[in-house]
Amino acid sequence: MIWTALQAELRRELTQMLxxxxxxxxxxxxxxxxxxxxFLGSSYMAGGSILGSRLSEIIVGYALWTLMLGAxxxxxxxxxxxxxxxxxxxVCVGPLSLRAIFALRSLANLLYDLLLTAMALLLIIVLTGxxxxxxxxxxxxxxxxxxxxxxxxxLVASVTVLVKRSNQFLNLxxxxxxxxxxxxxxxxxxxxxxxxxxxxAGPQMGVLRHLAIGQSRFPGEAMWLLLxxxxxxLWTFAGYVAYGRVHELARSRGSLGHY
Amino acid sequence: xxxxxxxxxxRYRKRDGGEVPAVRDVSFxxxxxxxxxxxxxxxxxxxxxxxMIAGLVRMDGGDxxxxxxxIRGSGRVAIGRLGAVLEGSRNLYWRLTPLENxxxxxxxxxxxxxxxxxxxMRLLRLCGLEGKAGETVQHLSRGMQQxxxxxxxxxxxxxxxxxxxxxxxxxxxxxxxxxxxxxxLAREEGVGIVLTTHQMDVAEHLSDEVVLLREGAVVLHGLTxxxxxxxxxxxxxxxxxREPGQEQLARLTVRGALFDSxxxxxxxxxxxRDFYAVLRDIEPIGVLGAGRDxxxxxxxFRHYVGNGADGEVQP
Numbered sequence: 001m002i003w004t005a006l007q008a009e010l011r012r013e014l015t016q017m018l019x020x021x022x023x024x025x026x027x028x029x030x031x032x033x034x035x036x037x038x039f040l041g042s043s044y045m046a047g048g049s050i051l052g053s054r055l056s057e058i059i060v061g062y063a064l065w066t067l068m069l070g071a072x073x074x075x076x077x078x079x080x081x082x083x084x085x086x087x088x089x090x091v092c093v094g095p096l097s098l099r100a101i102f103a104l105r106s107l108a109n110l111l112y113d114l115l116l117t118a119m120a121l122l123l124i125i126v127l128t129g130x131x132x133x134x135x136x137x138x139x140x141x142x143x144x145x146x147x148x149x150x151x152x153x154x155l156v157a158s159v160t161v162l163v164k165r166s167n168q169f170l171n172l173x174x175x176x177x178x179x180x181x182x183x184x185x186x187x188x189x190x191x192x193x194x195x196x197x198x199x200x201a202g203p204q205m206g207v208l209r210h211l212a213i214g215q216s217r218f219p220g221e222a223m224w225l226l227l228x229x230x231x232x233x234l235w236t237f238a239g240y241v242a243y244g245r246v247h248e249l250a251r252s253r254g255s256l257g258h259y
Numbered sequence: 260x261x262x263x264x265x266x267x268x269x270r271y272r273k274r275d276g277g278e279v280p281a282v283r284d285v286s287f288x289x290x291x292x293x294x295x296x297x298x299x300x301x302x303x304x305x306x307x308x309x310x311m312i313a314g315l316v317r318m319d320g321g322d323x324x325x326x327x328x329x330i331r332g333s334g335r336v337a338i339g340r341l342g343a344v345l346e347g348s349r350n351l352y353w354r355l356t357p358l359e360n361x362x363x364x365x366x367x368x369x370x371x372x373x374x375x376x377x378x379x380m381r382l383l384r385l386c387g388l389e390g391k392a393g394e395t396v397q398h399l400s401r402g403m404q405q406x407x408x409x410x411x412x413x414x415x416x417x418x419x420x421x422x423x424x425x426x427x428x429x430x431x432x433x434x435x436x437x438x439x440x441x442x443x444l445a446r447e448e449g450v451g452i453v454l455t456t457h458q459m460d461v462a463e464h465l466s467d468e469v470v471l472l473r474e475g476a477v478v479l480h481g482l483t484x485x486x487x488x489x490x491x492x493x494x495x496x497x498x499x500x501r502e503p504g505q506e507q508l509a510r511l512t513v514r515g516a517l518f519d520s521x522x523x524x525x526x527x528x529x530x531x532r533d534f535y536a537v538l539r540d541i542e543p544i545g546v547l548g549a550g551r552d553x554x555x556x557x558x559x560f561r562h563y564v565g566n567g568a569d570g571e572v573q574p
Contacts, residue, residue: 001369008366086349093313094368095339251317
């Protein structure tokens, strides 16, 4: 059932993307230009020579930020679009819960976003001749970071189901998320370190930062990895539970499909 | 029993903290291959009941069982046996073609792609839409979109189909095609259908049974033919010499008169002596003819619902 549904979501996304190639091309172009800008910008800042390890950190951070934004936006914006278009209730009438369907939808979107980002990055690397260091180990905190975004996506979807309009909220959220992703919370000392543990994707970004600058070994590595798992579980669970509650509230109010 | 709606009730909370009852007490059952017309004026609770059956609105009381399974407990499994086309809702992804929509809805309901494609093409063929399988839904007419929505709701072979105002706003040809499909589904495929509509001719033409709601409660439940036959003896037709004025019209409206033309109306009389009361209501207009008539569903509807029950109850 889940596999069939995931295939259906993957096909739906791909079909819609390919049906309007100009949208896909412009998205790819914007991603490429931003990556190119980061490469050029970092070269300029460094006075002509590329900031090897620092650049990797920026690129990985940016890639994670865009993927997280995509996952969060797809949940929040997607649910309001579905309600507006009248398909939300239709999707609900079936053996899978809306919560499960939106998780699959996020996964499908993420796979395509990841593919698009990887292709844009690869193209820029080929064109500029620069290289970034990406350790296979980075995949773990990267995936955990994306899991956090699915949790936040559920929270945004909860807000959307309740108030129906979340576009302004989403605009604000992307800056908040950029702040969270780019701030080295794990460098905080003493009790403030607790902030790094609980902020969304805090430990994940800490681990990624170390790995991206070539430190496969760093102080407290195992602990931060464990905290990254805990953080991902915490946010995903919080979002999942909150959405479940809000969905029931909307059913009780009879406002699920209203917009 | 295919569907059992057992004393369901729903109250919506108002902004001021008060509550407004949308559905007070609704019960009915549905068997395979039967079409049940679920009628009532605006705000009677039809859509809320349909949405409670589909699991989209949580009921406050009562239960809904699909093939014996309550939607409260093993809800998702039971709801998987349903298909629904909801009113005022587009129900489809406009950027996808009819076949892609059908395949998608089949997929999220657990039907593998190859089987969904095969069933989808069959359904589209039956609806005369095989030539439109590759066009995006946004380019189809409203009637065709509605037919595609019905095909999408049927692709997982549900045992029950909920249709909320399926012919609303459609031209005659499209409405006829939908009616033909609804009848075929019930008679040939044994699907149990709950149909809400304001079009009494559609309900009368299609339905085996009728449930009439007023202010969230069932006021009439029976076989369509039986209901119209039973009330037929009480149905009268009046032909007037000229159009009634405002005052006479108001009195006749209260009695539930249904005008076929400006000078001709039908109504159901509770007692034979009401006949003379009607004559007094239309006085001094001359009467060209008056006598017993066969009742249709529209007359029955007017008789039970009248014109004063049009209070909207919306969440």
